[in-house]
Amino acid sequence: YSTIIHPILHIQNLSLSFGEGAHRNRVLHSVDLSLHKGEMLALVGESGSGKSVTSLTSMQLIPNLTSHLDSGEIWYEKGREKIAIHSLTEKEMQAFRTKEIAMIFQEPMTALNPSMTCGKQVFEAIQTHLRLSSEANKRRCLELFESVELPNPERIYKAYPHQLSGGQKQRVMIAMALSCEPKILIADEPTTALDVTVQKEVLELIKRLQKKHQMACLFISHDLELVREVADRISVMQDGKIVENKTKKELFENPEHAYTKALLACRPDINKNLKSLATVSDFLENDDFNLKEFYAQNELKPEQIREQRETYYDKPPIIEVKGLSKVYDDKGFFGKGTEIKALENVSLELFKGESLGIVGESGCGKSTLSKCIIQLEKQSEGKISYKGTDLKELIATDPLSYRKAVQMIFQDPASALNPKMRIGDILTEVMKVHQIGNDRTDRKRKAIALLEKTGLKAEHFNRYPHEFSGGQKQRIGIARALALEPKIIICDESVSALDVSVQAQVLNLLNELKDAFSLSYIFISHDLSVVKHFCDRIIVLNKGKIEEKGFPEELFEKAKSDYTRKLIDSIPGR
Numbered sequence: 001y002s003t004i005i006h007p008i009l010h011i012q013n014l015s016l017s018f019g020e021g022a023h024r025n026r027v028l029h030s031v032d033l034s035l036h037k038g039e040m041l042a043l044v045g046e047s048g049s050g051k052s053v054t055s056l057t058s059m060q061l062i063p064n065l066t067s068h069l070d071s072g073e074i075w076y077e078k079g080r081e082k083i084a085i086h087s088l089t090e091k092e093m094q095a096f097r098t099k100e101i102a103m104i105f106q107e108p109m110t111a112l113n114p115s116m117t118c119g120k121q122v123f124e125a126i127q128t129h130l131r132l133s134s135e136a137n138k139r140r141c142l143e144l145f146e147s148v149e150l151p152n153p154e155r156i157y158k159a160y161p162h163q164l165s166g167g168q169k170q171r172v173m174i175a176m177a178l179s180c181e182p183k184i185l186i187a188d189e190p191t192t193a194l195d196v197t198v199q200k201e202v203l204e205l206i207k208r209l210q211k212k213h214q215m216a217c218l219f220i221s222h223d224l225e226l227v228r229e230v231a232d233r234i235s236v237m238q239d240g241k242i243v244e245n246k247t248k249k250e251l252f253e254n255p256e257h258a259y260t261k262a263l264l265a266c267r268p269d270i271n272k273n274l275k276s277l278a279t280v281s282d283f284l285e286n287d288d289f290n291l292k293e294f295y296a297q298n299e300l301k302p303e304q305i306r307e308q309r310e311t312y313y314d315k316p317p318i319i320e321v322k323g324l325s326k327v328y329d330d331k332g333f334f335g336k337g338t339e340i341k342a343l344e345n346v347s348l349e350l351f352k353g354e355s356l357g358i359v360g361e362s363g364c365g366k367s368t369l370s371k372c373i374i375q376l377e378k379q380s381e382g383k384i385s386y387k388g389t390d391l392k393e394l395i396a397t398d399p400l401s402y403r404k405a406v407q408m409i410f411q412d413p414a415s416a417l418n419p420k421m422r423i424g425d426i427l428t429e430v431m432k433v434h435q436i437g438n439d440r441t442d443r444k445r446k447a448i449a450l451l452e453k454t455g456l457k458a459e460h461f462n463r464y465p466h467e468f469s470g471g472q473k474q475r476i477g478i479a480r481a482l483a484l485e486p487k488i489i490i491c492d493e494s495v496s497a498l499d500v501s502v503q504a505q506v507l508n509l510l511n512e513l514k515d516a517f518s519l520s521y522i523f524i525s526h527d528l529s530v531v532k533h534f535c536d537r538i539i540v541l542n543k544g545k546i547e548e549k550g551f552p553e554e555l556f557e558k559a560k561s562d563y564t565r566k567l568i569d570s571i572p573g574r
Contacts, residue, residue, distance in 0.1 A: 006077055007034035008216045009058065009101075009184055014072030016053060016062075016240075026070065027053055028240045035184065038214045040207065042227035042248075044263065045237035046280075046499040047470060051220045052106075054237075055186045058218075059103055060085065060093045076100065078183075099129045102177035104206075106189035108169035112161040118172045119157030122179055129180045144175040148205060166362060167198035171205070178209060185210065188220045192497075195361040195526045196570040203230055222499045224263050226572040228252065236260045258283040265291055266504040268533035270556060270571060273300040276511060277504040277533070309536060309551075316388065317349035318520055319373065319406075319488065324382035326368050326544075342368040344544045346382070350488065355514065355521040357535030357552075359528055359567065365544040366524045370490045373522065374406050404434050407481035411493035413473035417465040423451070423476055424461035427483050434484055450479040453516075455509060471502035478509065482517065490522045495530060507534055529571050532556060540564050 016028040028050050035041050043051050056062050058074055065086075074085040078100070088096060097103075105111040113121055122141045126132060132140060138157070145153035148171040161169055170190060177185060187206060191199040207230045210217045221227050227234060227248075234251045236244040236259060244257045255261045262283035268274075275298045282289050326343040343365045350356050358366050371377040373384060375395060384391040386402060394402050410416040417426060427447035428440070437443035448458045454475040465473060474494060481489050491510070495503045507530070513519060525531050531538055532552040540547040540561065548561045559565045 008037045008077050009033075009035040009218075010075045010077075011054065011058065012073045012075065014054070014057065014074070015070040016057060016068050016072075017070050018068055026240065028057075028072075031072070031237075031240070031242055033218075033235060033242070035216045035218055037183070037216050038211075040210060040217045040219055040230055040232045042219045042221060042231035042234045043237060044221055044224055044227055044234060046222055046263075046501055049237045050240040051222075051237055052188055053240075055103065055188055055218060055220055058085065058186065059097060059101060060088065060090070061103075076184075095129070098125055098177070098182060099180045100182055101184040101186065102180070102182040103186040103188065104170070104173050104177050104190045106192055108166070108173045109161060111173060112169060114161055116160070117157065118159055118161060118164070122172070122176045125176050126179045140179070141175075144179055145172075147178070147209070148172075148175045149201075150175070165198075166194050167202060170194065170198075170202055174202075174206065174209070178213070181213060182215065184216045184218070186218045186220070189222070190219075191226070192222075196528065196572075197361055197566060199226075199572075200229075200570040206230065222501075223267070223572060224251075224260075224500075225267050229572060236263070261291070263501065266500045268504075268507075268529045270529050270532055273305060274298045274533065275300060276508045279504050279508065280501040312351040312354045312536065315352060318352045318387060319350040320385040321346060321348045321369075321373065322383045322385075323347060324369070324372060324384065325380050326365070326372060326377065327380045341544050343372070343379075346541075346544075346546055348539055348546075348549075350520055350522060352487075352520055353514070353518060354537065355523055355535045357531035357538040358522065358524045358541060359526060359531050359538060360541035360547075361526060361567075363543075364541040366526075366541055367492055368544075369541070370408065370492050370522060370524055374408055374490060375402070400434060404484045405486055406488045406490065407484055407486040408490045408492060409474070409477045409481050409494040412497060413470065413477045414465065416477055417473060419465050422462050422464055424448075426476070427451075427480055430480060430483050436484065447479075447483065450482055451476075453482070453513070454479045455505070469502075471498055471505065474498065474502075474506055475509070478506075478513070482513065485517075486519070488520045488522065490524070492524045493526070496525060496527060503530070510534070526567075527571075528556075528567050540567070 011031055011033040014028055014031040015026060017024050017026045019025050031054055043054065045051050057065065062068060076083045076085050119141050122144060123137050126137050126140055141157060142153045145156050150156045150168060150171050156172065191202050194202060219227060219230060231248050233247050235242050236257065238259045244251065244260045251260065255264060262280040265278040266280065268277060272295065278291060278294055324343055324346040328340040328342055346369060358369065360366055368377060372379045375391065386394060424444065424447055427450060428443040431437050431443045431446065437446055448461055451458065451460055456472065456475055468476065495506050498506060514521065523531060523535055535552065537549065538552055538555055539549045540563065542563045548555065548559065548564050555564060556568060559568060
């Protein structure tokens with residue numbers, strides 16, 4: 001009786017639809033997946049491919065599932081008994097979840113209750129299924145926190161989610177998922193929102209715990225290079241269908257489906273200097289697309305890079321930052337608190353036409369630096385100059401000219417766009433404030449031209465933000481920044497929340513716009529592979545101070561700092 005022949009979880013011919021009547025839309029098409037004991041199966045695809053819907057169906061977490069289920073069965077093997085998950089009642093499923101199948105969700109902040117301490121939430125999960133005494137339950141919680149390598153488990157037990165970092169919150173979620181020693185763990189994009197260093201630690205932790213407890217694990221991701229670190233077998237999903245299913249070794253050595261090849265090629269390669277990245281559409285719309293030829297045509301030679309740099313650095317900087325410090329006063333509830341140094345003695349220059357990368361982990365001061373440069377925050381010390389003029393003087397005499405010249409593209413495009421305004425109004429409003437365009441008709445014409453320039457259509461002018469995908473929303477954010485004809489655009493983690501395929505499109509677009517509009521970029525990210533591809537120079541920030549700076553090839557080949565090397569070593573697939 002073999003676990004290879006008999007999978008612990010078998011999803012069979014699963015088809016799922018949402019909507020009613022003529023508007024019924026099929027999102028899963030005859031999906032077959034098998035997960036064996038002790039195996040790490042990765043399910044990979046872009047947003048909207050059906051990955052999360054598949055996992056939520058397995059957990060029966062989709063409301064009114066039977067009304068959406070067109071066909072399919074989900075079988076769980078417990079000992080020699082086969083259990084039909086698709087036939088379990090909600091009461092039966094509640095006893096089944098956490099004890100047999102547990103799940104780690106993508107965003108721990110929304111998955112954890114903000115009004116309960118972390119210890120109480122894990123305590124509650126254990127109490128529901130194991131019925132331990134209060135003392136034994138608390139001891140179990142602390143042991144779990146220790147097993148997921150949380151520092152000071154007693155403090156974490158009493159802490160609320162908002163008092164923890166992103167990585168710590170995700171570890172609490174892992175502890176909760178493991179609380180009843182499940183046989184199957186489903187990890188739905190558990191590292192997407194984390195820094196590369198924390199991401200690597202969490203991945204290693206999940207893999208280690210999976211091996212220790214001999215769990216079967218379904219690991220969901222949009223990044224093939226990421227799952228390369230942990231998976232035994234990989235299933236690639238596109239538009240609700242499994243298009244390729246192989247062992248990790250077979251898939252990376254011999255990908256067959258065009259979509260799999262595209263996902264592998266979209267991520268920036270740290271060993272190449274490319275003008276543009278390959279995209280999914282290159283593979284799917286062109287049967288003759290040859291990746292080697294694409295690399296040959298797009299690869300920049302060292303002498304080309306040197307010539308390009310000479311055009312940037314033979315002129316004075318467009319922005320100069322000297323000795324910048326930013327201190328926040330954390331007063332607390334009773335007016336007693338401490339000073340938090342977000343930035344300390346930071347100096348840098350940005351030259352016309354240059355893309356300057358700023359990298360570091362969460363909390364290192366990247367976003368604070370960008371907010372000081374754009375003057376959403378006032379620096380505590382130091383001086384910022386724009387084209388040789390002190391910013392304080394410029395803001396006092398002509399604030400609108402600087403606001404117009406320096407624009408920002410934010411990390412989360414959904415929260416950066418007003419959900420009550422149509423896209424056309426979002427674009428034309430900023431033009432009106434800065435007196436761009438002769439009249440309403442002229443501004444509309446300019447807005448439509450910007451939409452088309454950023455890969456959208458004229459018909460999108462009258463739509464609302466919720467009608468667009470994440471990648472499209474980010475394009476709208478780019479169009480809004482361009483509407484003011486800026487000289488500098490600050491990209492604050494503007495591609496980190498996107499699929500690798502959409503990320504490639506947006507990076508290509510930003511490079512095209514840089515040439516078309518003579519832009520300079522300050523590009524903020526925690527992903528060094530993206531920064532190496534996109535930027536001319538890189539500044540590494542650590543705890544508010546500049547750790548190291550230099551050209552990409554210098555940092556990657558001869559990094560002086562241990563911190564920089566740690567960031568480089570954490571790149572997936574490195």
